[in-house]
């Protein structure tokens with residue numbers, strides 16, 4: 350009886366290994382196997398660790414002076430506390446803690462400083478008109494950050510646990526949430542590699558951190574349309590690269606194009622696809638949408654575009670309101686054609702910081718295309734009012750997008 354059981358067990362183990370081997374050799378190259386094992390390992394440890402992981406809170410004894418709410422701008426001030434957890438190979442994510450905001454001490458050989466193994470997120474906490482604090486779709490930010498981590502071979506983390514930690518952090522620093530109209534508390538989660546090793550490989554030691562920054566109204570003087578330069582020399586991303594992630598490196602490589610557009614008097618660049626320089630992708634660090642006749646078009650997500658939470662929400666909102674909305678390939682030639690036929694009605698960027706950024710003028714080569722007489726259009730205005738209304742609790746959230754911090 351025992352012998353039969355023993356043989357059965359050996360057969361089962363062999364069968365399992367064969368199944369794993371078949372899976373591996375039909376689905377992956379060797380480099381993929383190493384990569385997937387690493388990411389999977391991180392995920393499992395994280396999940397396990399998160400169940401038992403406690404969040405320790407140490408409050409500052411030396412609170413900072415809060416800035417003038419009317420002069421906040423964006424990314425200029427940071428609150429009294431931050432969330433930190435560490436990853437070490439073999440231990441997974443551990444030591445989750447809220448501690449006084451302070452600089453990190455980094456060894457000069459820390460990998461992130463050399464090979465940019467880093468990614469981040471951006472979301473906001475809003476003080477609603479009835480005094481509550483709420484977040485907008487934080488689960489989507491966590492899912493996107495884990496997708497960024499996977500692409501960058503950074504161990505995944507438990508998104509639900511980090512949302513809980515963010516809510517705790519926001520509660521600890523709730524007096525920092527500005528109350529002036531359209532102000533908010535920007536939340537910046539980020540993760541980076543700290544192995545002391547100048548060598549290119551996935552890190553074994555990382556730091557995950559969340560900092561908070563009170564930010565002013567994006568449009569202090571009303572929604573001002575921007576002038577956009579269609580970039581033909583530089584590219585932001587290619588399919589197969591990291592365009593769909595929030596890797597810090599994506600932003601470093603976009604600076605040169607932005608700088609040259611600014612030299613010509615344009616506020617942002619409209620990025621075209623990296624292979625044919627034909628299809629529209631993003632505008633600055635935002636997704637982009639065009640109203641062509643009665644159709645709202647936004648470039649489809651093919652791997653080189655960041656899937657914005659604002660973009661996703663706008664597509665859902667437009668569909669719910671019965672608009673014709675398409676996520677599809679959109680060439681710059683189609684936009685020029687629509688402009689010439691008088692069908693280019695509106696264009697706008699979408700993102701957490703601005704929500705909607707209307708485009709008043711596009712420059713492509715020698716062609717200058719004014720849009721809606723350089724004014725914000727009705728669809729852009731409706732989207733801005735609806736989304737900001739939901740975020741600041743001015744109108745009911747029929748979609749279940751907001752989460753109250755209690």
Ligand SMILES: Cc1ncc(COP(=O)(O)O)c(C=O)c1O
Nearest residue numbers: 634635636655657658659700701
């Ligand atoms: C490159 C890029 N595209 C699009 C977006 C818009 O994304 P979201 O709507 O999630 O803020 C952002 C901003 O975070 C971005 O950095």
